[in-house]
Amino acid sequence: MIGAASVIPSRKDPVRSRIVPLALALVGSLALASCAGAAPGKPASTEAGDGHGEIAGAVELAEPALGLTSVDADGAVRHLDLLDESVTDLGSTAPPVGMTTDGRYLFVETADGVQIVDSGVWTWDHVDHFHYYRAEPRLLGTVEGEGPVTVATTNSSTTGGTGLFFAGSGESVLLDTEALSKGEVVERFRDDDGGLVVPVGSFALVARGGEVAVRSADGAPTGESAACVDPRGAITTRVGAVVGCGDGALLATAATGGVAIERIPYPQGTTAPRAEAFANREGRPTVAALAGDSAVWLLDTRAREWTLLPAPAPLAAVTAVDDADGHVLALAKDGRMLVLEAATGAQLAATEPLVADSLSTGAAPVLIADQQRAYLSAPSEHRMFEIDFADGARLARTFETASAPAFVAETGR
Template sequence: MKREHRTGAALGATGLGALLLITGCGDTATGGSPEQAAPTEAEETPHGYVEGAEETAEPQSRLVVADTGTGDVRVLDLLTEEVTELDPVPEVDAISGDGRFAYLQSSDHGSTDVVDSGAWTVDHGDHSHYYRTGIAHVGTLDATTSGAVTDTAVTSLLDGHGSTTTLDRSALESGEVEPVTAVSGDAATVLPYAGRLVVAEGGSDGQVRVLDREGAPVEVLDETCTDPAGAAVTRRGLVLGCAEGTLHVREDDDALEAETVPYPGDGGARTESFHHRPGSAVLAAIATDGDVWVLDLAEPAWTRLDVPDAVAVGAVGEDTFVLVLTADGTLRSLDPATGEEQAATALLDEVGEDPAPTIQIDTSRAYVNDAEAGLIHEIDYNDDLRLARTFDAGIAPHLMVETGR
């Protein structure tokens, strides 16, 4: 088993205006280890070239997993099935990811360890580029993290309580954890979207501001968002969970438009996180009352599905399935509009509660962590939830996130 570790650089703070905006197809995210030689000055830079990374013909999917009992961390390469061991993260209790980096939170320490999985995809709409580089521990941040939203310049880490830590993306990709000052004043949820920053201040008035990348005000959106929690970027815009509904922000003719999508029913329940295949405009959530909700941004509208005892959910995409794992260990495939069951399979003999399992979804497979058995299950959701492979990462995988997608 290979073991890799790199000490993170010291934390620094710079103004957001110092960030270099990265635009154009060739100026994509950079890697961390020199596996691909740089072109000479006399050569034209190839389309999609990223210094320090190897471009590949297919996605380099990986799983970052952690054991909450021991703090052990592993990275599983889903193509080679090689497992990389990283240094433990003491008292790790949550994990999130942004497609390349995994953020391992320790609530007791008030910290987040950042792991570069060494695999990522750059989506340009009509085509994608796939990259791989070395796996490494990047550094530790003195803040907790419940979710991540990123673009090529800024990575926003949400703490689950309405505040955000923003990182310089270029520095992160170079192996440094470097916070930047995105907005001044009180705590706020700051999200990069469409070359701007969407700022939900979360106060009693729920004002949502739009800033440019230098932090200068652009506009105030008509819609409000009080008590923000949970966010995601899709092909149909940015979504943010709010007390009054889901704030949906999209770009139209270089301007941002917003609407509030009301929650289903009138029981006062809401969402605090979204679960979906990266980029998908259909998202699933377990509401605060335990119900399964599905958001279709093509409408846009929420639909409540009648699925008792759900512990994990994930939406595959438009015109296809929603996956739900229930407390009896059964994985179910449901029609997102009607809730009709399409397939079901008994997958887990025992289901942990804290933390609960997760469903990670990519373009052809889903992954479910089975901490009690010490296994990870790969599911072909297009073939009646067929069990395709089972992996043993050598630890109890209580926490899991997929990268490279």
Template sequence: MKLKAVTAVVAALTLAACGGEQPKEAPAGVPHGYVEGAEEAAEAQSRLIVADAETGAVRVVDLITEEVHETGRVDGVRALTSDGRFGYLTARDGTIRVIDSGAWMVDHGDHVHYYRAKVRDVGVAPGKQPSSVYSDPAVSALSYADGTTTLLDRAQLDKGSLAELGKITRDPHAGVAVPYGGHILASVADAGRPLARGVRVHDRQGKAVAEIPEPCPDLQGQAVTRRGVVFGCADGALLVTEKDGVFTGSKIPYPRDVTTQERATAFFHRPGAATLAARAGEMAVWFLDVGRRSWQYVETGPVAAVNAVGEGGSLLALTRDGTLRSFDGTGKEQAAIPLLAPEAARTDGVSIQVDTTRAYVNNPLSADVYEIDYNDNLRRARTLKVGGKAGHVVETGR
């Protein structure tokens, strides 16, 4: 996702349930992850939340039926992010509108549960101007530029209400907090510093309980993967993992010295996957393989949006001339197709959403969202008409 005011989010919901953060045991006959009013399905119930940047109209598009659900308006919507089920829209005045897409999954490693429910407007979340939003089955963490994080009760959110569990308060900086391993991983900064220097572990109520000893200077960017949580640092990436309640950090250094402009500051990936894409300045992309602990520098040309499809899969890049390109793990270009007009590719809000078989690229200047089969030479499989203009898009249910 290319977001103007909200750091890219990747959905922690589907990972946490198979990593020791499962919700309370469900009654007999009720599957894990079920909430009242939901229907379990045999396959992913993927949907798109789409916001029109001009009119503020919010729509949810069912990718199976192509039905479009009108879901109200957000005045002057400036950014949109998601935690895998809910969309968080930032309005002109900084308030955060929460939309339930009614589509989600719970991954238990050896099996997956898929659910669908009604689309609904949940309401306005506490705080303004979020810098990131992450969730697991127990808590949703909304972080703000003043260093605070509000922790919401996820069970109540699933039922359609917003209830606070606690707060994390730190020295002011553009912070981030990620639920992981039954705790919250939160950035920590020194007084007077605009960027974080490392990561601290908090309990579910926001109390600090441990600190990751490995430093992460000028922390910017994060991603939740099956292999742990990745944080972007000035000197590489910090991977935080958990085993038996013990959190450890390890560094994945850049293969060479990088400039401030070249370093990765926002990661994009398929939810759960451990290959990540990040801009490397204006003309190239970093391809980070967390499993192999390696970076690949890929010269793509002027970058508009990027994403990575997963282990062994390709890197996708939309360049500012409107061409969608795919690259293999070595950085070799595999395919390229003209997709958007240059003026559309250069518009804020253009993004590449990725699931296990398809990618979705929005045209911010029209009602079109293009479904791309990235395993078939970037074949355009469908053109979805979403109504209004597809200014901001996130995919849920994957």
């Protein structure tokens, strides 16, 4: 067992942008054996059970197996390895209408519910260092429900729970994430008259009727609750779980025998639109959200404070890198990716309009941030872009895709 340093390995990255064609993998059944055996990092261990996030049959790696796992409009699931640029076909789901990820699993919303894809690569956070794993990728099954669905995950893909709220049927479901890591879809509880479900340690928050209440893993109320008018949006940071409310946010953290809930109100006198969806580099304390299309909300969950930044252009999406330089990444409605300064909102750099066609046709590009790079999907352009945001928004790599990547997640993180 190694204690790998908390660094991201360098990726193939020439000085000038280049285009990398993605060959179509075989359509149909899972190419499991070839994917599982092609670990991009040197295997460090195949033993399991010592509490470092691994499972039986997984291989520990010396570096993270980062990839882009995508689902196209027909449901074809493909995985692009960002280290060796190989592409693996992982099978197919029903046609997707939405997707959420925790960095390992893809929760793909379809007409019948949520189909779960295990990418087979993940990182386990040990606070001062990380452990990296690869296991067999697979399609795990479907959680039935009538959407639209809101999925809330944690930063752990081997412990705790995953929350699903099916707005159409009003059902709240808490999945057992440890069971998912073993290939099983297990519902810890299903509430027919529920609301937004947000996991917190071995507990869960359920939002309903202007209140967020704490439930145990089996769904039993604990008696702990907090007011939350019109809950929308949830995300888990290194500090705790965030739930967006009409007047700010709730921050829930695991406490002895239960959950502690704190309110983080918007700054007094603000008239900016509320935050409705949060995004960040996974696990970091600061998250970002749109305030309409002309400003950005930053929520620092460690400092328990909001910051409102003016936007230099109308925006379609935003995410917080939360690095030492305070980068915030935004997708402008004209198709450019902007690099903003977290302290002032000033524009530091911008790309060319990479996804203008996708935005004009409503194809919804996905913007992802990690420690070193940003990834931007371009469904209409049939491309995915890798951008070095710290180097003047330089276009590092362009991946051509044979089909339109309707939804994309960075996995292995």
